[in-house]
Amino acid sequence: MQNVPGRAAAIDADGVQVFIQSARTWKPTAHKPEDLAVLRAARESGQVQYIVCHAIYFINLATDEPALLEKSRTALRNTIDVANAIAADGIVLHVGSHKGRGLEVTLPQIVKELKAALKHLNDPCWLLLENSAGAGGTIGRDPIELASIINAVDHPRLGMCIDTCHAYVSGVDVTDPKQLDALVEELDTRIGIDRLRCLHVNDAAAACGSNRDRHANIGEGEMGDGLAVTLSHPKLADLPMLLETPGHEGNGPDAQEIAALRALHAKGVKRRQAKAKKPRAR
Numbered sequence: 001m002q003n004v005p006g007r008a009a010a011i012d013a014d015g016v017q018v019f020i021q022s023a024r025t026w027k028p029t030a031h032k033p034e035d036l037a038v039l040r041a042a043r044e045s046g047q048v049q050y051i052v053c054h055a056i057y058f059i060n061l062a063t064d065e066p067a068l069l070e071k072s073r074t075a076l077r078n079t080i081d082v083a084n085a086i087a088a089d090g091i092v093l094h095v096g097s098h099k100g101r102g103l104e105v106t107l108p109q110i111v112k113e114l115k116a117a118l119k120h121l122n123d124p125c126w127l128l129l130e131n132s133a134g135a136g137g138t139i140g141r142d143p144i145e146l147a148s149i150i151n152a153v154d155h156p157r158l159g160m161c162i163d164t165c166h167a168y169v170s171g172v173d174v175t176d177p178k179q180l181d182a183l184v185e186e187l188d189t190r191i192g193i194d195r196l197r198c199l200h201v202n203d204a205a206a207a208c209g210s211n212r213d214r215h216a217n218i219g220e221g222e223m224g225d226g227l228a229v230t231l232s233h234p235k236l237a238d239l240p241m242l243l244e245t246p247g248h249e250g251n252g253p254d255a256q257e258i259a260a261l262r263a264l265h266a267k268g269v270k271r272r273q274a275k276a277k278k279p280r281a282r
Ligand SMILES: [Zn+2]
Pocket: 001, 130, 163, 200, 244
């Protein structure tokens, strides 16, 4: 994700997301315990409906550099501590890059690191691996890679977060109902769709299959209104949806973006309902 800093997001009772934590620095967050307690209380009372933290982007659980691995471990542990403190529902994590060595070679290390991290993560919080845009050796470019990690770790709270922009630039045109159905089907067969806990909903400023991780505002990128196909898929439509778009001021998603997302979601759902009602041609 290049355009905006990824941050922890909470969704209030009105379904609106609030950002909490920056994800583009190694420096650990230093939230005051009283602030964490306020958010925890809001989550537990239902005032905030869903909280997802985003682990920092520099983490690489597949690295062969011991110093980087140690830093990655510490950073992930810090996010886990914050997530536990605020009763978060999930932590989204980019696994990292194998830098051309291949997933198979790095898999045992990734599995070991994830198992160790999950030991610290309180129930009911999930650790969610995000699909990558597929550039270079970034891990999680398709359901096969995500499945090989998730199935090898075999933990009840290890799941995934699918980013619409990443899926698109990695070569799956999720604005095409057939391609989207095939992706959902594959995720379900290989991993189990119940492990998909949230979506990152972003339009793409780069072409399908380009492997270029460029997020665009809702309706303003290559996907345009076609994003409604994903937003309204029966197995996806009720998932928490988090924006990671540049926004109109360049400060990340704003009220306009949330309104555009809601409108597109409603449009997609309506379109599917109308289609379902239509009698089939004989
Ligand atoms: Zn994302």
